[in-house]
Amino acid sequence: MSDLFDSDKSGGKKVPGGRKGATPEYGAQDIEVLEGLEPVRRRPGMYIGGTDDNAYHHLASEILDNAMDEAVAGHATSIEMRLEGSRTLMVRDNGRGIPTDPHPKFPDKSALEVIFTTLHAGGKFSGKAYDTSGGLHGVGSSVVNALSEKLEVEVARDRLLYRQDFARGIPLGPLAEIGNAPNRRGTTVRFTPDPEIFGSQHFSAARLYRLCCSKAALFRGVAIQWKCEASLIKAGDETPTEALIQFPNGLEDALTAELGEKPDLLSPLWAGEAELPLAADGRTGGKVEWAVAFLESGNATLSSYCNTIPTPQGGTHEAGFRAALVKGFRAWGDQRKVKRAAAITAEDVMGAIAAKLSVFIREPQFQGQTKDRLTTQEATRLVEGALRDRIDHWLGGNPQQADNLLTFIVERAEERLRRRESKDTARKSATRKLRLPGKLTDCTRENASETEIFLVEGESAGGSARQARDRETQAVLPLRGKILNVASATVDKMRANQELRDLTEALGCGVGSTFDVSKLRYGRVIIMTDADVDGAHIASLLMTFFYREMPDLIRHGHLHLAQPPLYRLTHGAKTVYAMNDQDRERRIKTEFKANAKVEVSRFKGLGEMPVTDLKQTTMDPARRTLLRVVALPEDRHTTNERVESLMGRKPELRFRFIQEHARSVEDLDV
Numbered sequence: 001m002s003d004l005f006d007s008d009k010s011g012g013k014k015v016p017g018g019r020k021g022a023t024p025e026y027g028a029q030d031i032e033v034l035e036g037l038e039p040v041r042r043r044p045g046m047y048i049g050g051t052d053d054n055a056y057h058h059l060a061s062e063i064l065d066n067a068m069d070e071a072v073a074g075h076a077t078s079i080e081m082r083l084e085g086s087r088t089l090m091v092r093d094n095g096r097g098i099p100t101d102p103h104p105k106f107p108d109k110s111a112l113e114v115i116f117t118t119l120h121a122g123g124k125f126s127g128k129a130y131d132t133s134g135g136l137h138g139v140g141s142s143v144v145n146a147l148s149e150k151l152e153v154e155v156a157r158d159r160l161l162y163r164q165d166f167a168r169g170i171p172l173g174p175l176a177e178i179g180n181a182p183n184r185r186g187t188t189v190r191f192t193p194d195p196e197i198f199g200s201q202h203f204s205a206a207r208l209y210r211l212c213c214s215k216a217a218l219f220r221g222v223a224i225q226w227k228c229e230a231s232l233i234k235a236g237d238e239t240p241t242e243a244l245i246q247f248p249n250g251l252e253d254a255l256t257a258e259l260g261e262k263p264d265l266l267s268p269l270w271a272g273e274a275e276l277p278l279a280a281d282g283r284t285g286g287k288v289e290w291a292v293a294f295l296e297s298g299n300a301t302l303s304s305y306c307n308t309i310p311t312p313q314g315g316t317h318e319a320g321f322r323a324a325l326v327k328g329f330r331a332w333g334d335q336r337k338v339k340r341a342a343a344i345t346a347e348d349v350m351g352a353i354a355a356k357l358s359v360f361i362r363e364p365q366f367q368g369q370t371k372d373r374l375t376t377q378e379a380t381r382l383v384e385g386a387l388r389d390r391i392d393h394w395l396g397g398n399p400q401q402a403d404n405l406l407t408f409i410v411e412r413a414e415e416r417l418r419r420r421e422s423k424d425t426a427r428k429s430a431t432r433k434l435r436l437p438g439k440l441t442d443c444t445r446e447n448a449s450e451t452e453i454f455l456v457e458g459e460s461a462g463g464s465a466r467q468a469r470d471r472e473t474q475a476v477l478p479l480r481g482k483i484l485n486v487a488s489a490t491v492d493k494m495r496a497n498q499e500l501r502d503l504t505e506a507l508g509c510g511v512g513s514t515f516d517v518s519k520l521r522y523g524r525v526i527i528m529t530d531a532d533v534d535g536a537h538i539a540s541l542l543m544t545f546f547y548r549e550m551p552d553l554i555r556h557g558h559l560h561l562a563q564p565p566l567y568r569l570t571h572g573a574k575t576v577y578a579m580n581d582q583d584r585e586r587r588i589k590t591e592f593k594a595n596a597k598v599e600v601s602r603f604k605g606l607g608e609m610p611v612t613d614l615k616q617t618t619m620d621p622a623r624r625t626l627l628r629v630v631a632l633p634e635d636r637h638t639t640n641e642r643v644e645s646l647m648g649r650k651p652e653l654r655f656r657f658i659q660e661h662a663r664s665v666e667d668l669d670v
């Protein structure tokens, strides 16, 4: 195992004659296969979400969760947690005891050893030994073992006492029978997290005590005995040194305790539990339990759990809970003919409650091993289904109280609508948040008149433009090389074209008869194509599109052409850019000494131009030159005709350009 760490052995050969600083050849010898528990020690983040304080305490959760699973399955009634030193924790339960017999697949090892030394070994995959367990991956015990400097397991089972010790995941000997245990059964795990992984971190008594309280509240059938040496409790911390933690009324007790002495309740708590429908095979479908306090102050909180595992990031069970509540209040409003209740959203209800929600379901799915979010799709429907009737029933049971709550929530909804309205007008419709195309890289400034959008040709130019831009004021939208030739396309075909749709969405101002210049999201729309024939063609197509579909955009002076150079001329320290061949010759003559050997490089496209060059010459508002597009002040009808007939060749002739320098704007005949 240790030679996995030995980079000399796994390092590849150097490439002969390779570039200076080149990496060694990359081949099969670079692909490592980590065995046993090695992956856990090498990448703890994948298993416990990091190596910080949360990760450290997650180790305690894993062991406690296993004891809880045993209790929830109906096999244990009592759990003990003892903080024995700042880094040593003991967890004991009176459950069935981890199986100690030889494992069928590994006859020379006990099941216990397999569980603690093998990833993905567990009794919770099939649902035969456990119904609604928090454990499901079969990695918890082995991960804690791998990350512990030492770990001891003691199992009392079949009147015998067994024990096995480990160090950093490696057994120090086989599972041994160490005596009789006539009146005892269950599992004890004692472990010390490895400072090699966690540095000088240690357990927080307060945090562990809170963990025990929340677990006990989630399952009334268990009592948790807490013990901790007084020296391990910080000064001023009220954590007891010893306590028997039990909540006979489950979540309701826990919520009451959490709300403190004088909660600003609008009604008594709404709490209860319900069975979930039986599974197809007739086994338990699990259950849902909840406690909800409606609060005047709106200090909203929601703690949710699945199979006693906290889900701080919510998930599908919370979605079902929210849906049941909001539908319940809307239905009550309907029944009481309160029209305004239709405006209630989940946000209005959830913002008015402090609540706890706990579900027990079979084969839950979580995001990752830290299980922060429940992803089981079915949970939404199950929870909503179980709670819908219950809330109707609760509201209907006390109409006076239900009306009061409804009024409170409707007021919240109306306040929300008012807030949104005033915010909308303040933010100006021009910068309204719209559905924006995915390939748009937007700028951060809100005020439309101070921003600009670059329309560029293709992804690679888009990449350069994104790097060269000013994130605050410049947005970038890459368009696929050849856009539709709008002059010859029907309106339907044009509107179905994805590139043009993305463009329209990004601008936000609509097209044709729905065009509204006040909704334009940017002050300047800048076409930035390569300085070659293709680039000019694409620019013409775009100008024609604007001319046909958003003529006012041009009339109000929003449309511009960027002027990227085609050449870079260097001699010594001096660098000059040239727009075209003519410009190049002129500049070589005028800007450099006669007979100087000027180095000329031609940019193949914007995508190949170094980002700093692109910024300096074309994008930086302080140095660039822009052409403003102005439609010839002709009768609209004739211009239109001429555009149609000329399109595909040189429609830009139909426009006049005004050159805008960084600081001055001057008319220019092109």
Ligand SMILES: Nc1ncnc2c1ncn2[C@@H]1O[C@H](COP(=O)(O)OP(=O)(O)OP(=O)(O)O)[C@@H](O)[C@H]1O
Pocket (backbone or CB within 6 Å): 062, 065, 066, 067, 070, 093, 095, 096, 097, 098, 099, 115, 121, 122, 123, 124, 125, 129, 134, 135, 136, 137, 138, 139, 140, 141, 142, 187
């Ligand atoms: N305290 C215990 N009492 C009885 N059996 C236990 C106990 N702790 C662990 N086990 C057994 O060991 C198995 C492996 O535990 P482990 O924590 O590694 O995985 P898991 O609980 O199945 O899943 P997860 O990785 O999600 O926690 C469990 O499935 C269970 O069969």
Ligand SMILES: [Mg+2]
Pocket (backbone or CB within 6 Å): 062, 065, 066, 134, 135, 136, 139, 140, 141
């Ligand atoms: Mg587990």
Ligand SMILES: [Mg+2]
Pocket (backbone or CB within 6 Å): 114, 115, 116, 117, 118, 119, 120, 121, 122, 138, 139, 140, 141, 142, 143
């Ligand atoms: Mg395991």
